[in-house]
Amino acid sequence: MEMPQPDARALAAKDDLVRRLTEALGPDGVISAPEELIAYECDALTAYRCPPMAVALPRTTEEVAETVRICASFGVPIVPRGAGTSLAGGSLPTADSVILGVARMNQALDVDYPNRVIRVQAGMTNLAVTGAVQGEGFFYAPDPSSQLACAIAGNIAMNSGGAHCLKYGVTTNNLMGVKMVTAEGEIVEVGGAHLDPAGYDLLGLICGSEGQLGIVTEATLRILASPEGARPVLMGFSSSEIAGACVADIIKSGVIPVAIEFMDRPCIHATEAHAKAGYPLDVEALLIVEVEGSDAEIETQLATIKAVAERHSPMVMRESTSEAESKAIWLGRKAAFGAMGQLGDYICLDGTVPVATLPEVLRRTAELAEQYGLEVANVFHAGDGNLHPLIIFNANAPGELEKAEALGADLLRLCVDVGGCLTGEHGVGVEKRDLMLHQYRAPDLEQQMAVKDVFDPGWMLNPAKVFPLSMSEGRRHAEH
């Protein structure tokens, strides 16, 4: 992976910069010792590492603004960071950058149940938001698997999703407002406890902009009443095609499940060996479909879903009738990533495809995996076609990472070619940056970069991400 040449002037400014940041944030607000910077040299895309010049850990929005102004005065780029769980290298530093981490800003500021909103500092973890309101019977809907660790700041920047987004949407559908520090160090508020913008939808633009348009310091989020109950049904099929057709028919039936999870044979076997959830081993594909509501509502919805599934001759159909059975059904799915970890190192991809193309895509995936001589397991959110093929490889074997990455790139191109996209929820970061021209034409990307020009004329915020370096070159190196 190519990263831009560090800017010599920025590097030379390091001592002065650290001194100014320390004056502003106090000695415990700045990290610059090489051994301590190691902790910030990568995110969850661990194949790529690069320590930054320094790390700033402000405690207030005003301190964030001061940090931005100081970095700007030295011409030093900033890489914003939440919890560093990005799988796309979104918070990967460059050698000439300052990491601005919001992890210390992790408080809930205001919970307003009658109006169904909570205002939080952006460093609060996703799960802590639900934790803050569940006592009153509420929850925050977007639930990435990383929710114990990841921060709302990162969720907003990546527009993260989760298992329940078929019903509740992703971050952007549950975000009502932000407080943000601009590239110039100005503090602005966009949105709030009311719905919809007064003018252009700047909030919709900021969400998913990967830390390139401003530093988010606070967020106003929609909270919802927790459902009365939830229960899954597990179904096994003799082919991925049949399982895919069943997914389409369930959706057409008028029931919107909260989750439709799909696992293929390699994934079922790996998971079963690891978690012993009692999954059937003779099926080619397995679906877990969950619905919500009161007991009676759950019964009604599951009856509809089962009737639809019967038309596809399932080999196995197991409806949960108790809390314990529900847990058992989810056990394997939740352990899937851990189970894959037992098989070796893996790359987790994140393309989306039109639901109707699932069978074809799964078949092509298997063919490509065989061509490369690598194993690929599939576990994904089937209702919305968001695939997570896991490429298993051995990081210690020379050339294997490169081979796995090449297969990953082929699989993502496949997603685009069938009408889908490169990333459904993890973001572009550095990982998919150079594939962007496979999905978009140059003028499409020029218009997006022109949006960054408006928010960040000097390209000081996370500049080496999202856009192919060759395309952003002139903007990143312009004299300001």
Added chain:
Amino acid sequence: MTTLTPASEAELSEAVAAAAAVGQPLEIAGGGTRRGLGRPVQAEGTLSTSGIRGIRLYEPGALTLVVAAGTPLAEIEAALDAEGQRLPFEPMDHRALLGGTGEPTIGGAVACGASGPRRIQAGACRDAMIGVRFVNGRGEALSNGGRVMKNVTGYDLVKLMAGSYGTLGVLTEVGFKVLPRPERALTLVLEGLAEDRAVAALSAAVTAPFDVNGAAHLPARADAPARTLVRVEGLEAQAEYRAASLARLLAPFGEASRVDGDAHEALWRHVRDAERFAGREGAVWRLSMRPSDTPGAVGRIREATGADAFYDWAGGLVWLCLPETGDAGAAVIRAETARLGGHATLVRAAAATRAAVEVFEPEPAPLARISAGLRASFDPSGILNPGRMRA
């Protein structure tokens, strides 16, 4: 006054590029029914999207619909209806309120970000949008998003295009996530509640786990008592269960009666299309605020202007109709949004009033700079609907 009616996106690009080259401003027209929205456009030419129409892709099993922007909404709704599906955001029909006669297009609905009562549960127009194609003010045909529900590849210009009133680009194609039409829908009605009690009742309803997707209050009029409306939908048994649970929950606010069938449809059309103010004199405003703040704000505005009001979105949306004199109530109304947060839009008024009063809530300086920057970046020569949103 010339009217251009390109038959394809390529022709439309050429038309815009040609206009940009000579700096000729264009008014973008879909079906003409929302033309009265926003400030009057200062343009000599009209660019009609009526030649760019048709359903490009509809996969009911994937809940996915892609349509050309000039397609009449009625055509889209009929196609969805045939498969038992619908647009989630319940777009308002502006014809009753604005007195227009055109045929509303999907591009016009999207450009106005038209979201109806279901917005509180199913999301806004922008939340249902998964992709756009548009021609910017340079005449470049661009694409963003696509036809899949989950897509975070690059910046989300799809959201930006929603509600931009044709000032950033001419939409040529829009992709949506659609939803199944429920088996059953019904509404609980509480009578005679004062406005603050009504908003409290609506809050109780939407904070309970019964998936309420319509929550409105119609204050008393000479010919009718105040009515507070709570809508539930779902499978037959589900809707029944939800209604019964809500009736119990709302008992402290009074005994709820039920409306369903055609009367139910008519009731929500009344709310969605602001029929209360159709055919009545006066300026019409739309306020989006924190729901619990609105009864107080409305009380003060009414005191100063004599406004009539009704509430949607569990109180978070207020429609006002008041005498169109002076600034049509702008100063009084915007004092409330400035103090409490939120925004007010002048939806209906004579062209002279809409040119003199800020139709959209003024933005604070740093945001206004960003918005102006975006406008200049998408449409450098300022030829698309000049003046529609800001002077």
